[in-house]
Amino acid sequence: MKLPLSQLLVLFMALLIGKTAMAATEEVTANIAFDTPLSITVYGDPGLGTVRAGVAEVYSIHPDNGLTAQNSSSNILYGWAGAADMLITGSTTASVQFSVANYTADNGVTPSNAVCNYADDPTAACDGMLGGPPGGGTVLFVGVTLTVDGTQTAGETAEPTFDLTVIYQ
DSSP: OOOOHHHHHHHHHHHHHHSOOOOOOOOOOOOOOOOOOOEEEEEEOOBOOEEOTTOEEEEEEETTTEEEESSOGGGEEESOOBOEEEEEEOOSSOOEEEEEEEEEOBTTEEEEEEEEEETTOOOEESTTOEEOOOTTOEEEEEEEEEEEESOOOTTOOOOOEEEEEEEEO
């Protein structure tokens, strides 16, 4: 049995009108927590003191071992040498992670391989290192390897840099 088009349209309209609109409501909750912002206080940058001019050498400033020279300790002359000394403050509950980037050479001296000693834990590579909550203050010592190309003359200085970032885990 064939229905004429007009009857099909009436039947279709009846179905549309007879259907009731449906709606649903769901409450959405946004979660937010608050904590103390991280802070880094630098008490001293890593230092080599004075080393022999005109000599290619690789120096390592280590939080545990101080300054060493790869080729000859006689290339270390005088002056204060040591790791950077910092204080990290922040949360008493959130752990931290360290990352290192943007090693930048200066006057033929190239930094690399930053190492950290955080909260007297064993010294390890800074990049990717994890640490406990800093709370009211946790000490961080930072060492670095410096490759000197030997083009420096007596009286010159160099200030190579790198970025150390601390984030909550």
